[in-house]
Amino acid sequence: MTRxxxxxxxxxxxxxxxxxxxxxxxxxxxxxxxxxxxxxxxFALQALGFDLDGDLEGQLEALRVRAEERLGALEALLP
Incomplete structure (x- = not known):
């Protein structure tokens, strides 16, 4: 019976x-x-040269190291 x-x-x-x-x-x-x-x-990561199929953490670490090296080189140029 339905109601x-x-x-x-x-x-x-x-x-x-x-x-x-x-x-x-x-x-x-x-x-x-x-x-x-x-x-x-x-898209932004690929434009920065990241391999989305690779180890992103490793790539980020390598980028951090390169950035620190470049910063150190720039700081060395300062008087």
């Missing part, structure tokens, strides 16, 4: 469905924004 929903129950269910749908839309928008940010970060 019919009251007007109040139906309205509450409709509001819940709308809320869930809005949540899905927000989540999809956030995911799209995140994917854009990841893509921009990957």
């Amino acid at each position: 019919s929903l009251t007007t109040g129950e139906f309205e509450a269910l409709r509001k819940r469905v709308t809320s869930l749908r809005d949540g899905v839309v927000r989540a999809e928008t956030e995911r799209d924004q995140f994917e854009k940010e990841v893509s921009a970060a990957q």
Whole structure:
């Protein structure tokens, strides 16, 4: 035996469905924004010469060492 929903129950269910749908839309928008940010970060890393398939931590460490060496060379030029 099935029971019919009251007007109040139906309205509450409709509001819940709308809320869930809005949540899905927000989540999809956030995911799209995140994917854009990841893509921009990957592009920037590649432009800097990073191999995205390689060891990023090792590459970052090598970059840090080179930056410190260059800074030291510049400091040596100062009076």
